[in-house]
Amino acid sequence: MLQDARIRAIVVQAALLAGLAALGFVLLTATMRNLELRGIPLGFGFLWRPANFQIAETILPYSASDPNWWAAIVGLSNSLFISVLVILLASLIGLFIGIGRLSSNPLVSGLCRVWVEVARNTPLLVLLIFNYALWWEILPLATAAWKLAPGTHISVRGLSMPALIWSASALAPVAFLGTSAAVLLMASHAARRRHVETGFRPAYVRSAWLLIAVGAGIFLFAYRDAASLDIPEFRRANFAGGWSLTPELTTILIGLTFYTAGFIGEIVRGGILAVRKGQWEAATALGLSRGQTYRLVVVPLALRSIVPPLNSQYINVVKNSTLAIVVGYQDFMTVVSTMINKTSHAIEGVAIILGVFLAVNLALSALLNAYNRRIAIVER
Known part of the structure; x- marks a missing residue:
């Protein structure tokens, strides 16, 4: 039976899988036993406990009491x-x-x-460490921050720049951007299909951009009171307001x-x-x-x-x-x-x-x- 190359290959692969399964079982049981001796339970229940630590820079809202x-x-x-x-x-x-x-x-x-x-x-690690050290050696203190543009300053505390504040519902700009993207995709698909059929590419995409530009103007006029520019101001030892990029992120x-x-x-x-x-x-x-x-x-x-x-x-x-x-x-x-x-x-x-x-x-x-x-x- 083992003279058949196909059967021999199946037996070898089955033996290999059995060996790997046995090795995995030994590692798993040894790990479980060692964790039990140390009083550390194995499981993901800790994910629902409070974190009890801060995250200095976040994109999403977060507090130390969150899970x-x-x-x-x-x-x-x-x-x-x-x-x-x-x-x-x-x-x-x-x-x-x-x-x-x-x-x-x-x-x-x-x-x-x-x-x-x-x-x-x-090496990327060396490059990051060099950039971080260079940041602290070259840039001035926040009291003598370099002004790159109106409302934009850079110092050892980071990069501060104006931020757009939106006071209305966030669904409005999301809906506008989604609609604009859908219009562009439909125009591009229609133009490509027309080009394949006739050899001539119509200006559907340019027309779509023009339509989006008109829609953007109407949108900005309708929500002209919902958007404001928050310019950072120097208070005490650092800039407050606007949008800041920390030295670590930069x-x-x-x-x-x-x-x-x-x-x-x-x-x-x-x-x-x-x-x-x-x-x-x-x-x-x-x-x-x-x-x-x-x-x-x-x-x-x-x-x-x-x-x-x-x-x-x-x-x-x-x-x-x-x-x-x-x-x-x-x-x-x-x-x-x-x-x-x-x-x-x-x-x-x-x-x-x-x-x-x-x-x-x-x-x-x-x-x-x-x-x-x-x-x-x-x-x-």
């Missing part, structure tokens, strides 16, 4: 907030770095190359953006170089300028080579955001680590960290893979 599960969600919102900001900024900067690396101007290409080499060859934002943009710049450069020379020549023959060539021909074609490695970089951003702990920014990793230290539920806490980051990265990967399938060339 641990809400503290974890608040920490996750901080991580997602910094990750989304870094992804947007690094993608935009990386696009210009990748194009700048191919520039015929030696100054532009040289500066972009320096950025890439420093970012790719410097450090992780600048450091992680600088680091990620270097990698994205090289991905963009490789994608552009993958576009065939004939496409450039065809664009030149049509009389397109260099900017139009990049926007209409090169970048759309390069996306097919850029998106797959870009997927990995975006996932790395989410994972690298956990290094915010070294500068004191309280993200998801820091909050759950505090919960572990207070409750001694290390196994459950680590399982929560692993599960949440796995879910977030899988969701992000699924979105980018769906976009990649949409722009891929299908051979028929």
Whole structure:
């Protein structure tokens, strides 16, 4: 019987699975016994107890009396907030770095190359610590803060800037933005379908933007009394009012953006170089300028080579955001680590960290893979 290759393969795989199951059982029973000896119960009941610790900087409302599960969600919102900001900024900067690396101007290409080499060859942890130390060494005290723009100041206390205060229901701007996005998607889909059927692309998208601009004007006029600008003012030892970015948040934002943009710049450069020379020549023959060539021909074609490695970089951003702990920014990793230290539920806490980051990265990967399938060339 074992002479049959198929049966032999099944037996080997079954033995391997049985060995793994036995190893898991031994580890689980040993862990349960050790926890029982230490008087530490295994379970997730601690998530419903009061957190009893503060989170200095939050996106969602939070107090120390809230349960641990809400503290974890608040920490996750901080991580997602910094990750989304870094992804947007690094993608935009990386696009210009990748194009700048191919520039015929030696100054532009040289500066972009320096950025890439420093970012790719410097440990991110060292870069964050250096940026944080530089912040405290260079910037002045709040009493002598640098004025970057009207109402915008930067000092060792952070970056203070004006904030838009909305006094009406939050559903109104959300409904307007949702409607605008739906109109744009419908116009883009209709224009693309018309272009496939007739070879002519109508100006549906431009008309949609015009309609949205008119709607925005009507919306702002109707709610002109609901919005106000809160300008920060210096009181005692710091600025009060407006919107403030702490040194910790600014450090992780600048450091992680600088680091990620270097990698994205090289991905963009490789994608552009993958576009065939004939496409450039065809664009030149049509009389397109260099900017139009990049926007209409090169970048759309390069996306097919850029998106797959870009997927990995975006996932790395989410994972690298956990290094915010070294500068004191309280993200998801820091909050759950505090919960572990207070409750001694290390196994459950680590399982929560692993599960949440796995879910977030899988969701992000699924979105980018769906976009990649949409722009891929299908051979028929």
